[in-house]
Amino acid sequence: MRKLLSVAVMTAFPLMAQAHADRVFHTTATVHACVDPRVTRVLADPATLRQHGPDWVRGMLRTGRCFEASPSEAWDEISGSETMVLLRRDPPKIGMPPLYFMREQISFGPQKDEQPDSPQSAGPVLPPGWEKPNLPPADEAGGSDILGQVAALRGMRLDGLFGLAALVTLYVVWRIARRLNRRRRAWRLIVSEIDQQAGTLQVRRLQLTAPDRYGTVNLSKWQREIEYFCKTRLLTILAGDRLGDQWQPLSMRAVRHIEMVSALVPPVAGLATGPPGDPAVFDPAMDPLLYEHHCALLLRRAGWDARTTPASGDQGADVIAMRAGRKIVVQCKLHSQPVGNRAVQEAFAAGRHQRAHAALVVSNAGFTQSARQLAHTTGVLLLHHRELATFRMPQPVL
Template sequence: MQRLALLFLLLLTPAIGLAAHPASHPARYRQQESRAHAATTIALEEIAALLLLTGTAPLAARGARRALVRRTRRRRYRQALDVATSELTAQRRTLQIRKLQLVAVDAYGTADPARWHRERAYFCRTRLLPRLAAAGLADQWPLIGREIQRRLELAASAPFVADVAQSGPASDPRVFDPLMQPGDYERHCAMLLRMSGWDTRVTGASGDQGTDVLARRGSRTLVVQCKLYRRPVGNGAVQEVAAARLHQRADLAAVVSNAPFTAAARQLARSTGVHLLHHEQLRDFAPA
């Protein structure tokens, strides 16, 4: 700043000198005017250089740095969205099944999403956050979390793509409908099993000691009990299909439903080796 003040004084000095000499000596006046112009030009160049060093250059550098930071942030945000969305797409079918299983509908027709919300948080914690961390993008979760939650809910709520157009009556065994008849639901489950390579037989209205669908693939036999419910399936169905497995001398047993299963049913299924499935899982059911 002191140097700038001195340069401004240099700018003023030639003008003061010119004012001290009257116009009665024109030759001397022109000579001093030329020297004053040269001194003024040098002083202005010095001021411009000082301003560039002390102000303009750092401001330009800071502006460039800010622009680079903004571009980097946008790029990392988009990368994090892509990583999380890729995992959502890969898990879309499982998310759809879990939501169908976990959103319970009570006797009044009111849906309770509490268990599904816990499942959604678990999915984000165990699938999305590790994927982001592996990509070095874990710090982006607070920024993309709300958008990813919205995309997750859309993916889980999307309807399954039906194998045929749903143009027939509600009770069509080719297409699931919560209002379909129980017998058509059994035929629908048998159709889904055939997609995964099982030979199936629906036992009929009377059933066969707890077996609604009898399926074979290779040397293995599977007994299935089908439950088209609006409430969680209890452990009674697990007991019945476990008994049916003994009666049929089958290798495998499963309870299939559109509804979730109670805690007691899940506990009994673990101890008896019974599979608890949503009907959409039958499309690729291939137990080890």
């Protein structure tokens, strides 16, 4: 029996090896790939590189944890989108984690100086126009060749235990390949959704992990936010693609990916560290008036002509900013607890009084559910102060 099983496994092994070889990637040239996908995107843009010097490039390489990848190295796919793909080196290299590549930086299949085993050219990693969660139906991918082998074996005139052992072995291999394929599809959906929600996750982490008045960081609210995100987004998406059974084995891995993505807080428009009392440096214990200057400075870094109002306020406006003929008013709330309805009402009234195009409530903390509902009704924008560094004027809401 052992000999018969060995023969069957040897029959199936070339099929598995061929499937593995067909998924090998190589870079089209020597490039830099990074752990941080945003740095990979920046380094792949020649126009951006021409605007900065070598010191800036070296700093980006360190910030994004970038590694040099050459065409001689082979890579396996972990996940991907239309423009980027996450690959791991094959064989793995000590100290080199999975890295993000631009699609145009890699080629699919054997190296240019190698001859492929089959004249059939390999297709793309994902079909054109792939968008989450509509992945191509691939429940049977990876197992069709094995099923064909099963059909061929059935047509052969095999007698006794040899034919039975071969069929059983191939069936087991097909089941394993199918299960692994479903897990890969589920993980691609999870990673795609987390990456698309990265900005929101980063802001929520900042809001829910802000130190209290004693400097203590309570992570319980952030943990509840992760559970809520997994239940309402990730599980829903998997269930919609009939992959809900894959959540349990992937849940811890998904939480680790959420933690990694949410911790990648974008730099605040070049603001540097400084001594206490410097408005360029946020401090949870800073004076509320200094916090208003901090918010105004962030807006100026984003291209706005921003000024703070007198200490008594200007009908509820702490900061008034202009850009390209558009005016905004800002209520600045330095709190240790979620901001409530009153701030939204004051910002809305200030926007009407100033005839502004938009009214904002900015805080280092989050916002209550009732405040979010009122903001939705009145059109007031609710932001974390870090979002001011890249704030652009939306469509008029007042």
